[in-house]
Amino acid sequence: MYDAENTYKPWHQLSLLVDEADPKKIIAYLESINPADTALAVSRLGVETQSKLLTLLSPKDAAEVIEDISDTQAADIIEELSPREAAAILEELDSDHVVDLLGELDAEDGNAIIQHMSPEDAQEARQFLQFAPDTAGGLMISEFLDFRSYQTVQDVLDDFQANHDEYVHYDVQYLYVTDDSNRLEGVLRMRDLLFPKRQTELGQLMIRNPYKISADATLEELSNFFEEHSLFGVPVVDCDNKLLGLVLPEALEEAEQERSVHQFLGLSGIIGGEEFRSMPLFARSGRRLSWLSLNIVLNIIAASVIAMYQDTLAAAIALAVFLPMVSDMSGCSGNQAVAVSMRELSLGLLRPTELLRVLAKEAGVGIANGAALGLLLAAVAYIWKGNIYLSLVVGTALAINTLVAVCLGGSLPLLLKRLKLDPALVSSPLLTTVTDMCGFFLVLSFASMVLDKL
Template sequence: MSDTAEQILNSVDEAERPWIQLARLAEVGSADLLLEYVETLSTTDRALALSRLDEAHRIQVLEGLAPEDAADLIGDLSEAQAARVIELLNPDSAAAIVHELPSDEQADVLGDLSDHHAAAILDAMPDDEAESARALSAYDDDVAGGMMVLEMLRFTGDMTVADVIEELNRNSETYSDFDVRYAYVCDESGTLLGVLPMQNLLFVKRSARLTDLMISNPLSVRVDTSLDDLIEFFDDHQFVGVPVVDDLGRLKGVVHREAVSYEETRAAESDYLKSQGIVGGEELRTMPLWLRARRRLSWLSINIVLNIGAAAVIAYFQDTLQAVIALAVFLPIISDMSGCSGNQAVAVSMRELSLGLVRPNELFRVWWKEVSVGLINGAVLGFLVALVAVIFDGNIYLGLVVGLALFANTVIAVSIGGVVPLALKRFGFDPAVAAGPLLTTVTDMCGFFLVLGLATIWLSRLV
């Protein structure tokens, strides 16, 4: 690091964090010093520092760096974070940075912007690049068209090795950021003819035609191929990438293995957040306060209404609960254990749906499979909690009440947990969002009803 940069950073207390140092350097206004410091940070620290800056300093940092360096910095952020940072800039500055991003990242960032901001940035970009970005943005993130890149080596079948070498030399700067392990050979209409490993060009005559060196009839995927199918494809084939074609077989782009892995991870994270009630499947604490509060409240408000039903069951049997206060000890156990069993069933159904191993209309098959497990696990868990109840209170009927209730509620929970995701999927709802709350509410209500209902029947033997 240069002496000037060292001097500036030494003036910052060691306890201060990277975003403080980044802000100080941005205020100096030297692109070289700013880049020098950014390059010393890890990927994690870059994202942390940029996300912690206030809006004014974010603008200073991004406008203080060269567009290609600012694009590298933004590339360390999630799409949602990157979009919020880009929105702070004027359209010309934003367009210069977006121009330096790979085509798939361009589409992701522009897709997360408001229509107004995206349109302004696209208007400031070169016409051909803006057209490509609009085309990619039209695809969903979880299909091949939304994950593919347009940066690839594309040649026509009538070209020779000499033609290719000349083309590479003439456009070496453009191709320097491409993945150049493979090239794609097309006819004049753009139809994919073959894949050319670039190593095949090394030991052949320069007059050799590409059609004689390429791998003919290569595997490819269509632009609408789903993420699940792409995951399966790369599991079956050790490729670094696969060409993407349209309905007519014309080459549109390339999907890389790492892009599919990234989307797989992001989808899993999104499903987890949705299952925890984070509406939209993403939340970061750098998001606006009221947006975060509104998203959470929209889910919590529904949950409080659902939980009133469970509370109503307890209220209905309050005389029984007052008479046998020991039941209060076991109510949370019945609820929690049944919920755990149900969540296991939800997880299996979600996994099988994602892998295509079960169809949304196979409700009876899934229900029967889960009931079989529920009968065994419910019997074991019911016996264990009954034994604890007898030891705790010395009353065998208390053991019967809580044991039977847990047995029956476990069967109910796995039935609901196995079937509800399929039913939600069949009717067009997101099972990751709705399955958990439905399961929790119903198992709580049924558990409380079973415990208190059975206790009411045997009340004379429990008091």
């Protein structure tokens, strides 16, 4: 089968150009393809070729390549460079991107790089790294414009002209006014400069006591803020009202997107960060195995219930067909409830304390779906074996276990959140273990009661 899409392999071309070691040709090529293809091409190069690519380019050009690829991959490549080379590239990136990358490196590598940055950039990086990634401090950028209240519109316009090359990269819609101690006094929108006389002082134009947010504000608080006020950014201040940075709504959306991805990967058993197939086999296999090893231990615990009832099972071997069905189906039902709770929690439609509400709501679904699935399985069992007792045993077990699974699945994210554990990582293995054990126990203990009829 001929497939045009398959034959276009930008990484071959890029690899050849890196071998030629002509930065101009490399830049020309990267500019000719789109950022997604740049990301694809760079990710498929070997580690050595990746390092060589970044060192061949000027720090500014290398920074543009870094911007096109994911943080996880960028950090892997940065680690291979000398701290001096890495620092030169990082200085060309936006402050929030620098912090994201440093956050992916281990502390030692990060410090080595910071030591090679210019004193101001190094100080800024150290300051920004103090904040947790999912707080206003962790999301803010330092690329904002601040002036003093005694400066005039003309001063601002002159400053714009003088610093045009720098400001053109700023994604900023507001001017902030600070006092001599850098405390936030007011804000102006760009458009507020259009109408007044050019000698007007900013102090007369600015909105005093502007909206602001504390550096330790959480994603939820930021999300509330931007829902309440449709602004292009919010200034971040410390406890002394000193202006630290600016959080853009995009940064918040990106953080929320990362949280969804984290939930998705965590529920699937990909933990400790993203996995890309360009990573070394050892790293990929090891990280997956660490999660699987925990899981197999939980599986052994669950299966030990079967071991206790071996005699029952041997006496009615048909039950063996139903054991995995009862446990799998309950696991599925429980995971549905986990997902609904996690969504409601992250949307703020459910509080971690509202356990009773969840139990009441899930009990309804559990009884309805348990009855439906139990009847279905009972019917299957009866058609297959024609034994009403077998069909009662497996149907009742599935019905009860579905109820247990949805109540537990709905509650687990709330309990884990209150225990400060990550529901995305812990809910599913815990749920499956309990529903497996409970499912095996229900089927086999009901069966023991009517063993002579099976």
